[in-house]
Amino acid sequence: MQNSENNYVYGKNPVFEILLKNPKRINKIYIQKGIFYDNRLKKINDLAFQNKIQIQQTNLQKFYEYFEEKPNFQGVVASVCPVEYINLEDFLDIKKDGFKKIVILDGIVDPHNLGAIIRTTAAAGFDAVMVSNHRCAPITAVVEKISSGAVNHIPIIKTTSLSASIELLKKHDFWVIATQMEAKDNYYEIDYTDMNFALVMGSEGKGISKTILNKADFTVKLESDFESLNVSAAAAVIIYEAKRQINIKQPKSL
C-alpha cells in the first residue's frame, strides 16, 4: 500500500484531537477488540457517534504492516484523509487583531523533528507552520503522533515554492527571520513584539538554502558550547523567546 502512513492515525490523543477539530478527515475508526473503554476511549466513541463515523472493533495487529516500526496504537487507529493544508493566500486573508507569527520549515526531513516543531509552534500560540512540498517530510501518522495531535490545532500551509511564498509574505508586511550559525545577532537581541514575522528553521545538516537566506530581513544565531542544537530544540528556544517578549509587553489582562 503506497504512502499508507499518510492514511492511518493512531493513539488516543491524536484520534481524539481529529474528532474534535477536524472530524471530516476521518473515514473510519478501529478499536482493539475486547479493550477496556477508559474515559478517553468513551469520548472517542461518543464523538464518533455524534459525527456519524463508523467504529469497527477488530484486532489492531493487522495495521502493523502499514508502519515501519510496530507502533503503540493505544487501542485505537483511525483511517483518515491527509491533513487539510491551507493555502498561503487563504491564511493571509484571515483577519487577526495584532501581529501574525509563523514558522517556516526549510528541508526538515526527519519526521520526529517535524512533529516536535509543529507541537511547540502550536503550544506557543503561533498562527501557522509552513512547509515545502519538495523539501520537507510529509505529515504522516508518525508526525501526527509526535506532534501529539497539534497538526490539527494549527494551520499547516503547504507551498510548492518557499521562495515565492516568502516573497508573498513580505508583500503582506511580514518580516523574515532566518536562523544561521554565522549570524551576528543572538536570537534574543531582536524585538519580536512589533511585527508580523516568519521564523525560518533549516535542516541540521544543510541549514537554510541560500535562496531563502538571501530573502531574510534578519539572521539570528543560537550559541552552543557543543555542536549545534537539535533543530527542534533550537526552534523551541527561539519560538518561546518570541512568546516571552510578547507576554512581557502585553500583560494577560489585555
Add this chain to the structure above:
Amino acid sequence: MQNSENNYVYGKNPVFEILLKNPKRINKIYIQKGIFYDNRLKKINDLAFQNKIQIQQTNLQKFYEYFEEKPNFQGVVASVCPVEYINLEDFLDIKKDGFKKIVILDGIVDPHNLGAIIRTTAAAGFDAVMVSNHRCAPITAVVEKISSGAVNHIPIIKTTSLSASIELLKKHDFWVIATQMEAKDNYYEIDYTDMNFALVMGSEGKGISKTILNKADFTVKLESDFESLNVSAAAAVIIYEAKRQINIKQPKSL
C-alpha cells in the same frame, strides 16, 4: 546478550567523540568491510591507532541483533564500557569560577528525550546532568546517538536517591528549581544569574515526584496554548533562558 545496548555505540560522530574525550571507554572498533574512508572515518582510524585501539573490518549487519530497531551504523560500531558516571560528591569537589548549573531528570524514561536533553544541556554550557538509577532510562547507545555524543562532553551524575542528592546539593549552596504546570511564576521571571542552581525536569506523564517538589526552592511554569510542551522542548526553553540571562549579564569579553 543482556543489556547489550549499553555496550555498543554506533555512528561516526558518537564514535569520534568518545575517541576524542574518553578513549579508555572503547574496547574495539568495527568498521564496515569495503566502505569508503571519508575524512571522519580516517580520523577515527588515526585516533584509534594513536590510542592503541583495535579496529576490525567486518560486516556490521551482525550487530543488528543487539538493537530493537535496525539502526543506521554509518559504517562504524564501537564496543564500549558504559558511560563513566561521576559521583555527586566528586562533582561538588570540582572547583569553578562562578556558579554551577545542573539539570536533574526525574523519571525521564524515553531515551529520545533523555538524549535530547543531555545534548541541549551540554550545548548551553551547563556543568552536569543528574539522573536517578531507578527512575531514568539508562544511557544506552540510542541515548548516546541522540545526544550526538554529548554524553561524553558533560559529566553525568548518577544517584541512587534523587532526594538525598538534592539535600546534599542544597547543603552546598545550590538552589533547586522545579518545573510544574501549576506554578505561579513563569520560568523567565526568576533570576538565574546569581546562584548555583539545579533545574529539575519531570516526565511528561507524571511530572516531578512529590518528594522532590517539596524540596524545591522555586517552582516555575511554562505556558502553552496546546497541551504541555514535550519535556525536551521545555528543557531547551528553560535552559536557554538561563543562558540568555547569564550572557546578558556577563558580556563575552569578561
